[in-house]
Amino acid sequence: MPLPLYLLAMAVFAMGTSEFMLAGLLQAIASDLDVTVATAGTLTSAFAVGMVIGAPLVAALARNWPRRSSLLGFILTFAAAHAVGAITTSFAILFATRIVAALANAGFLAVALTAAATLVSSNRKGRALAVLLSGTTVATIAGVPGGSVLGTVLGWRATFWAVAALCLPAALGILKGIPAGRDEDEATGRPALRAELGQLTRPRLILVMLLGALVNAATFGSLTFLAPVVTDTAGLGELWISVALVLFGAGSFVGVTVAGRLSDRRPGPVIAVGGPLLLIGWPVLAMLANEPVALFILVFVQGALSFALGSTLITRVLYEAAGAPTMAGSYATAALNVGAAVGPVVAAVTLSTEAGALGPLWTSGLLVAVALLIAFPLLTVITAGRSTEVFR
Numbered sequence: 001m002p003l004p005l006y007l008l009a010m011a012v013f014a015m016g017t018s019e020f021m022l023a024g025l026l027q028a029i030a031s032d033l034d035v036t037v038a039t040a041g042t043l044t045s046a047f048a049v050g051m052v053i054g055a056p057l058v059a060a061l062a063r064n065w066p067r068r069s070s071l072l073g074f075i076l077t078f079a080a081a082h083a084v085g086a087i088t089t090s091f092a093i094l095f096a097t098r099i100v101a102a103l104a105n106a107g108f109l110a111v112a113l114t115a116a117a118t119l120v121s122s123n124r125k126g127r128a129l130a131v132l133l134s135g136t137t138v139a140t141i142a143g144v145p146g147g148s149v150l151g152t153v154l155g156w157r158a159t160f161w162a163v164a165a166l167c168l169p170a171a172l173g174i175l176k177g178i179p180a181g182r183d184e185d186e187a188t189g190r191p192a193l194r195a196e197l198g199q200l201t202r203p204r205l206i207l208v209m210l211l212g213a214l215v216n217a218a219t220f221g222s223l224t225f226l227a228p229v230v231t232d233t234a235g236l237g238e239l240w241i242s243v244a245l246v247l248f249g250a251g252s253f254v255g256v257t258v259a260g261r262l263s264d265r266r267p268g269p270v271i272a273v274g275g276p277l278l279l280i281g282w283p284v285l286a287m288l289a290n291e292p293v294a295l296f297i298l299v300f301v302q303g304a305l306s307f308a309l310g311s312t313l314i315t316r317v318l319y320e321a322a323g324a325p326t327m328a329g330s331y332a333t334a335a336l337n338v339g340a341a342v343g344p345v346v347a348a349v350t351l352s353t354e355a356g357a358l359g360p361l362w363t364s365g366l367l368v369a370v371a372l373l374i375a376f377p378l379l380t381v382i383t384a385g386r387s388t389e390v391f392r
Contacts, residue, residue: 004177008112009135011075011170015105016139017147018082018163019047019340023223024148024241027231028156033091037228038348040091043098044224048340050102051333058107059330060193067111068178072171074108077101079167086160102337110330141249145242152238196324200331205320207378209335212313214371215278216339218364219306221347222282223248226299228357233289240292244299251303259308268379270312275372278305282365286358310336343367 022029022044030040062070081101085094147159199205226248227241234240262270281302288294314332321328346367350359 004173007170007173007177008071010173011078011108011167012112012135013139013143014135014163014166014170015078015108016135017143017166018078018101019051019105020139020144020223021147021151021159021163022047023226024144024245025151025156025159026224027227027238028151029094032156033089033094035091037225038351041224041344041348043095044220044344045341046095046098047102047105048220048337048344050099051106051337052341054103054106055110055330055333055337056327058103059110059327060197062107062111063193065111066180068174068180070111071108071174071178074104074111075167075171075174078104078108079164079171082160082164082167086157086164106330106333109333139249141246141253144249145245148242148245149239152242191323193327196327199321199324199327202320205317205331207374208313208316208320209331209338211371211375212310212317212332212335213339213342214367214374215306215310215313216336217343217346218278218282218339218367218371219310219343220340221343221367222285222302222360222364224344225347225351225357225360228351229289229295229361232357234292234295235290236292244296247296247300248303251300251305252307255304255306255308256311258304259312262312267312267316270308271375271379274305274309274312275368275375278302278309279365279368279372281305282361282368286355286361286365289358289361 022040026037026040026043029035029043030037033040078101081097081104085097085101088094088097147162150162151159226244227238230236230241230244231238259270259274281298285295285298285302288298314336317332317335318328321331324331343364347360347363350363351357353359355362
């Protein structure tokens with residue numbers, strides 16, 4: 001694989017780290033900027049809202065932009081947003097930088113997914129895309145807990161600076177490895193934008209987007225407020241937050257890996273088995289959160305189940321949006337981030353109730369229950385279609 005591809009993956013790693021890292025930094029940010037933890041949690045929603053809006057909007061705009069200048073502009077904007085976030089003392093400005101960073105992230109991914117395939121021969125495109133997207137998975141395992149440790153030791157602002165710094169090698173790789181100008185064949189053999197947007201009227205596409213959003217809302221609702229569970233409920237020190245995040249990230253890697261081998265041809269069993277287990281896991285985690293060993297085991301398990309079920313549902317989004325080759329990824333991204341925006345907001349409300357720090361865990365269970373009540377009567381509809389229909 002060419003070096004520029006790995007540098008693009010580094011940018012995706014930085015962006016994935018940024019999206020998830022607040023789970024370990026919320027308490028420090030809240031204390032420093034004199035806001036509540038629940039208010040600080042809206043930073044996660046701000047990023048998600050930016051991704052929801054930016055994914056389809058920027059994907060549509062970027063269809064006709066030169067790849068190198070687009071990628072370079074997006075990555076530098078993303079880095080600048082984090083630099084501003086690292087120095088501001090205003091929560092409102094920090095909130096705004098999260099939206100700007102999310103828009104840049106959405107634009108970068110929209111272009112990078114296409115650019116990655118052009119860096120290799122036609123028979124290696126799948127491997128190239130796997131390398132690019134591995135940046136997100138590695139972020140959940142190493143970047144997020146690493147950022148949490150850095151934030152604990154040097155302060156949350158150091159984590160923002162680190163994310164900005166990670167973007168610089170990627171920017172250099174874009175300059176050196178991505179050809180300037182447009183490819184002559186980029187716009188040929190491609191449906192019109194109106195036709196691609198028309199796919200959003202298909203009921204099955206809307207259904208799987210809704211289910212993916214609900215499951216991701218459950219995931220982010222608990223992940224965003226995992227730190228108080230570790231420190232307040234389990235009574236552990238702040239460095240144990242990083243341990244919990246590592247375990248959640250490792251679980252997500254296992255879940256994505258296993259589901260990736262099943263979701264193309266056998267999505268039904270993944271949903272039918274993984275869904276109920278995920279539903280049971282959230283309230284069990286809430287009831288056993290005061291036991292550190294049980295807490296860490298269940299965090300790993302819930303990470304695996306959340307990403308196994310979530311990635312399977314998002315794969316179905318790509319199947320149902322097969323008629324929108326340049327926009328399908330943005331639809332999947334939008335579905336994921338609707339959940340990432342709604343989940344923390346709903347979970348934050350429960351922090352002021354009697355449930356306290358455990359409120360988000362109970363909320364996640366409720367969100368998964370709603371998803372399963374919708375999904376199970378329509379399981380054969382959701383899982384209809386073969387992988388060969390998606391990419392032909």
